[in-house]
Amino acid sequence: MSLTGTRTPLGEAVAACRDALGEVAERQPGFLAMPEREELLRGLVALEAQVVELRMRVLVASADVASTHGARDVAGWVALRTGADPGRLRSESKVATSIDRSWPRVGAAMARGALSLEQARVITTGLDALPARIDADARRRAETDLVAYGTGDRPGMPEGGFGPKELRRLADRILDVVAPEIAEEEDAKRLAALEAAATAKTSLRIRSLGDGLTRITALVADPVAGRLATYLDAFTSPRHQDPGSERLPQHHARGLAFGTLLEHLDPTQLPDHGGDATSVVVTIDHTQLTRDLGTAGLLDPSHDTDGEQRISAAHARRLACTAKILPAVLGGKSEILDLGRSRRLFTTAQRTALRLRDKTCRAEGCTIPARWCEAHHLNPWSKGGRTDLADGLLLCSFHHHREHDPTYTTTRLPNGDRRYHRRR
Structure with a gap:
């Protein structure tokens, strides 16, 4: 009214x-x-x-x-x-x-x-x-x-x-x-x-849910999405399925195909980061390796994990069939039995060993995964330091700059981590 x-x-x-x-x-x-x-x-x-x-x-x-x-x-x-x-x-x-x-x-x-x-x-x-x-x-x-x-x-x-x-x-x-x-x-x-x-709005977020699943949220350009859909559908084609098998929902089939796609990538065509960022390191105890049951560790699989993710031994053996998978077999005291040879300063094998040992940046409280970190000499090479595992540790780029910044003091903590404080 x-x-x-x-x-x-x-x-x-x-x-x-x-x-x-x-x-x-x-x-x-x-x-x-x-x-x-x-x-x-x-x-x-x-x-x-x-x-x-x-x-x-x-x-x-x-x-x-x-x-x-x-x-x-x-x-x-x-x-x-x-x-x-x-x-x-x-x-x-x-x-x-x-x-x-x-x-x-x-x-x-x-x-x-x-x-x-x-x-x-x-x-x-x-x-x-x-x-x-x-x-x-x-x-x-x-x-x-x-x-x-x-x-x-x-x-x-x-x-x-x-x-x-x-x-x-x-x-x-x-x-x-x-x-x-x-x-x-x-x-x-x-x-x-x-x-x-x-391009400005493109993003991809990876977040572990803590229950064995990780949520991947992506916003990409239409051509990128179209190319990914084409690749995934190549793996989900009915021609590749058993005639008597149950047809999976498309979203489920594409999710499984995404894992298959990653395993089919040629690692030799991928760029290196710090010498070995495209290598996947799987740690497994020698006794577990010979058993049908058991667990293994997948080193820093994503940016938001704590450095190592547990996987089944069967999964580790399957990954070992893929190129550039480095199996690190551990003895009874978790010492590395087979990891590769070191022939020059901080070689790929040495960086891999540092990743395996440190898992994340060694600055106190920093969770940057080891694969994005830089190898640092505890005793500078220019002052007679040695390039070996005992004299090296991993630091992210931010904390590596802090390590060499004269305006900061560095304290070595009991567990080997580094603590920084601005000088007064």
């Missing part, structure tokens, strides 16, 4: 819709004939578009509501009062603002139920991305064409128009229609910008 006790036309329309729907709340659509249900489904989609369009218009016009109630925005206020999802309302507000400022034909198509919110979002996103140098006439033609693609108001188009997926492709190429003389140049700029943005 309005402040005067009478409804506005907009309020009357909303009330009439609610009243009408309330009257049929108990009706069961399952008793309707199929043609009636088909028509009902089409009508409901159109009605939803009209309701959303009206809500978007009201959201755009209601900044004073948020201000009056001290809310961050009107979407937040509506969500608080109605239990609606504020994220969804803010997303609608973004589309509504774009329509209100620049693209009235999109709003008009929604108002008559011919465009869904998803279609409108794709169209406005594409139109907003048009280069500033094209003129107003080209912008109007682009809007008109994309709306027509979405509503199906062109001969030979599918009933109901194109969906969001097809509209996205059409929006990406709309310059070919309205401004072909600059389309190729602008497309190259757009792709370069997308690639740069994808």
Whole structure:
């Protein structure tokens, strides 16, 4: 109700819709004939578009509501009062603002139920991305064409128009229609910008869950994801499965294939880091090696572990079949029985032995894995120090700089770790 006790036309329309729907709340659509249900489904989609369009218009016009109630925005206020999802309302507000400022034909198509919110979002996103140098006439033609693609108001188009997926492709190429003389140049700029943005946002996080599983969360460019999917699907092809075996869900099959892919990598083609970062060191007691049961240690498998992860002896034997797997067989007192020969200063074998012994940076409290650390002489080589295991230890780059920084004092702790303190 309005402040005067009478409804506005907009309020009357909303009330009439609610009243009408309330009257049929108990009706069961399952008793309707199929043609009636088909028509009902089409009508409901159109009605939803009209309701959303009206809500978007009201959201755009209601900044004073948020201000009056001290809310961050009107979407937040509506969500608080109605239990609606504020994220969804803010997303609608973004589309509504774009329509209100620049693209009235999109709003008009929604108002008559011919465009869904998803279609409108794709169209406005594409139109907003048009280069500033094209003129107003080209912008109007682009809007008109994309709306027509979405509503199906062109001969030979599918009933109901194109969906969001097809509209996205059409929006990406709309310059070919309205401004072909600059389309190729602008497309190259757009792709370069997308690639740069994808590179800037790329990330990969590895976090052990503590139950034998590790969560890997990645955000990568589309071509990288596509290449990975292609490689994984090569291992999950039905041709590679036993005819009688159970088909695994795709996500499960790809997860297993990821491990297989890593085992098939050629280590000789991978770069070294500190001489041996691409080697996997497996430690196993000699008596365990000859038994079917037992455990082994996989040295610093990920950045967030404590330096060594326990694996089964069977898993260790399987890994030993892969190139650049270094089995470190330990005797009864855990002394290294077979690790390789040392022929020059801090060779790969020596660094591997340091990794095996230290597991992480030896600075007090530092958990940087050994594979990312640098070998340090306890007694400087320039002052007669020896390059052997007893005279070396691993430090991450940060603490290695502290070790050689004259503004810090270094204390050797009873367990051999290093403690640093700035000189007064």
